[in-house]
Amino acid sequence: MPSSTLTLLAGLAGAATVAAHGHVTNIVINGDSYSGFLPNIFPYQANPPIVAGWTAANTDNGFVGPESFASADIICHKSATNAEGHAVVAAGDSIFVQWDTWPESHKGPVIDYLANCGAAGCESVDKAALEFFKIDEAGLIDGSQAPGKWASDQLIANNNSWMVKIPANIAPGFYVLRHEIIALHSAGQQNGAQNYPQCFNLQVTGGGSATPAGVKGTALYTPNDAGILFNIYTQLASYPIPGPALIAGASAVAQGSSSIKASATAITGSAVATAAPAPATTTAAAPTTLATTTSAAAAPTTAAAAPTTTSSAAAVLPTTTSAAAVQPTVAVPDCAGTVTVTITEGPSGPTTRARGARTLAS
Numbered sequence: 001m002p003s004s005t006l007t008l009l010a011g012l013a014g015a016a017t018v019a020a021h022g023h024v025t026n027i028v029i030n031g032d033s034y035s036g037f038l039p040n041i042f043p044y045q046a047n048p049p050i051v052a053g054w055t056a057a058n059t060d061n062g063f064v065g066p067e068s069f070a071s072a073d074i075i076c077h078k079s080a081t082n083a084e085g086h087a088v089v090a091a092g093d094s095i096f097v098q099w100d101t102w103p104e105s106h107k108g109p110v111i112d113y114l115a116n117c118g119a120a121g122c123e124s125v126d127k128a129a130l131e132f133f134k135i136d137e138a139g140l141i142d143g144s145q146a147p148g149k150w151a152s153d154q155l156i157a158n159n160n161s162w163m164v165k166i167p168a169n170i171a172p173g174f175y176v177l178r179h180e181i182i183a184l185h186s187a188g189q190q191n192g193a194q195n196y197p198q199c200f201n202l203q204v205t206g207g208g209s210a211t212p213a214g215v216k217g218t219a220l221y222t223p224n225d226a227g228i229l230f231n232i233y234t235q236l237a238s239y240p241i242p243g244p245a246l247i248a249g250a251s252a253v254a255q256g257s258s259s260i261k262a263s264a265t266a267i268t269g270s271a272v273a274t275a276a277p278a279p280a281t282t283t284a285a286a287p288t289t290l291a292t293t294t295s296a297a298a299a300p301t302t303a304a305a306a307p308t309t310t311s312s313a314a315a316v317l318p319t320t321t322s323a324a325a326v327q328p329t330v331a332v333p334d335c336a337g338t339v340t341v342t343i344t345e346g347p348s349g350p351t352t353r354a355r356g357a358r359t360l361a362s
Contacts, residue, residue, distance in 0.1 A: 085266025143236025
């Protein structure tokens with residue numbers, strides 16, 4: 001076979017591997033969809049839109065490994081910078097977090113944290129100063145047959161999406177939501193776990209008063225934590241979810257879908273909203289019992305509270321437009337070569353064309 005053909009096939013294989021991972025495209029709050037940072041589009045636009053999702057250098061849909069747990073990359077992904085806007089949610093409401101895709105082989109827990117940004121808001125907060133407290137966690141669902149059924153499988157079954165409830169007792173203010181999947185398919189070896197943190201800026205409204213203590217992002221995990229260095233290819237009775245304990249008042253929510261009624265624009269500035277969004281009607285799927293999952297550091301909390309209701313069997317991704325009409329061809333360096341990417345803006349949104357070869361590890 002000619003070497004040029006082999007190079008092309010290697011490049012296509014690498015591209016397929018990259019696409020197999022994922023990122024959060026949008027979050028839905030009471031029918032309003034807020035765009036996240038889109039690493040496959042925004043880095044190649046001259047004027048990307050202001051969104052509630054943090055910017056990160058994960059254009060390969062890659063991960064943060066345990067060897068980087070002490071670095072700032074674990075906080076909100078690689079070289080992450082503050083989102084320039086935020087979304088508004090009432091304490092007690094749920095947020096529907098939608099991924100573009102997630103591979104079935106990348107099994108592991110889904111974990112959610114909040115960190116208070118202070119009165120100035122999250123658009124300018126120092127990420128290294130953020131202290132995260134855990135509001136949601138789900139891990140092993142059924143370990144009777146290796147590699148088991150996990151929260152990540154439940155996310156896939158739920159249209160590659162996850163519903164997380166903001167505890168009703170949380171004090172009003174500005175918070176970073178840190179949503180994360182930890183893939184354990186290679187976690188049986190040192191530095192084999194793969195963390196995929198995704199961050200969004202929120203303004204939480206309501207009458208709560210709780211201000212839980214948190215942990216800095218660089219102290220959430222260590223490479224040798226029981227739930228990080230972990231072999232999933234055996235029969236399992238339980239799984240120790242890594243990270244701090246769930247806070248008091250945190251509760252699971254039945255996984256369901258949230259219909260999108262409008263595409264919302266992220267709010268900028270630190271002005272406090274005068275009212276929370278009106279609640280939407282929703283339909284949630286029956287909750288899954290997570291009896292085989294235990295937290296690594298905490299006493300158990302209430303397993304489930306009344307879920308925020310949602311409607312529609314599937315969520316719709318938001319349409320994102322950019323101020324730039326046409327972007328030139330961009331050479332994007334990769335870990336094994338260079339990919340040439342052309343972004344063209346049209347009435348139906350950006351079109352991405354790529355050429356070149358690259359090979360990436362899964």
